Amino acid sequence: QIQVVQSGPEMRKPGASVKVSCKTSGYRFTTSGITWVRRAPGKGLEWMGWVSTSSDMSNYAQKFRGRVTMTTDTPTSTAYMELRSLRSDDTAVYYCARNNYGSRLDYWGQGTLVTVSS
Amino acid sequence: QSVLTQPPSVSGTPGQTVTISCSGSYSNIGSGDLYWYRHLPGAAPQLLIYNNDQRPSGVPDRFSGSKSGTSGSLALSGLLSEDESDYFCAAWDGSLNALVFGGGTKLTVL
Numbered sequence: 068q069i070q071v072v073q074s075g076p077e078m079r080k081p082g083a084s085v086k087v088s089c090k091t092s093g094y095r096f097t098t099s100g101i102t103w104v105r106r107a108p109g110k111g112l113e114w115m116g117w118v119s120t121s122s123d124m125s126n127y128a129q130k131f132r133g134r135v136t137m138t139t140d141t142p143t144s145t146a147y148m149e150l151r152s153l154r155s156d157d158t159a160v161y162y163c164a165r166n167n168y169g170s171r172l173d174y175w176g177q178g179t180l181v182t183v184s185s
Numbered sequence: 186q187s188v189l190t191q192p193p194s195v196s197g198t199p200g201q202t203v204t205i206s207c208s209g210s211y212s213n214i215g216s217g218d219l220y221w222y223r224h225l226p227g228a229a230p231q232l233l234i235y236n237n238d239q240r241p242s243g244v245p246d247r248f249s250g251s252k253s254g255t256s257g258s259l260a261l262s263g264l265l266s267e268d269e270s271d272y273f274c275a276a277w278d279g280s281l282n283a284l285v286f287g288g289g290t291k292l293t294v295l
Contacts, residue, residue, distance in 0.1 A: 102284070104230070106224065106226070111187065111271075111273060111286055111287070111288050111289040112222070112224065112230065112273050112275075112286045112289070113286065114275075114283060114284040114285065114286060117284075126282065126283075128283050129281070129283070160226075162229065162230060164230070169217075169218055169235070169236070169277070170217075170218070170220055170275060170276070170277050170284050171220065171232065171235045171236075172220075172222070172230070172232055173232050173235075173241060175229040175230050175231070176229065177228075177229050178229060
């Protein structure tokens with residue numbers, strides 16, 4: 068069965084960076100891209116970007132360009148999202164999801180809480 | 186301010202049918218497919234509807250989606266207490282080159 072498992076909660080100070088991992092199993096990793104979405108307290112779902120698992124392509128939301136890098140490691144079927152220059156309003160639960168055809172996000176990780184506080 | 190507009194909340198009693206609307210523009214809903222997700226904070230989001238009206242396997246047929254022009258809706262029939270959650274519509278926006286979500290609708294089962 069398909070599984071998506073993310074790394075554990077993180078706490079960072081403002082200005083620091085965080086790297087969240089997303090390990091997949093149960094399907095051929097290179098057949099679907101990975102999308103990252105976050106949800107801040109009291110807010111809705113927010114698309115951060117997408118990374119291809121079969122090429123060097125990626126597409127980041129305008130809001131995060133210059134601060135985010137999404138990468139993949141095919142041998143371990145793992146995707147990573149690094150967010151830099153963290154601010155308090157980056158406090159959120161970050162989710163990765165398998166991006167099936169189109170914008171179909173059909174399998175999601177359990178979420179990673181990132182807390183940014185001094 | 187979200188690109189897609191949803192009502193902040195809807196409510197219904199067990200067994201009723203409720204509908205959640207999602208309004209966009211030509212650059213998103215009007216030119217592509219509409220998706221629906223539900224998310225209970227603390228759990229993983231779940232895909233309910235893809236390609237406007239298709240249900241993934243495992244999603245009950247109590248959930249149905251539709252789209253017309255630049256808007257769409259999600260209908261839940263035979264409401265259950267376990268349906269209480271936040272519901273989000275989503276669509277690809279060709280002008281922004283981004284996936285956009287609605288602001289979310291909180292469903293309360295009275």
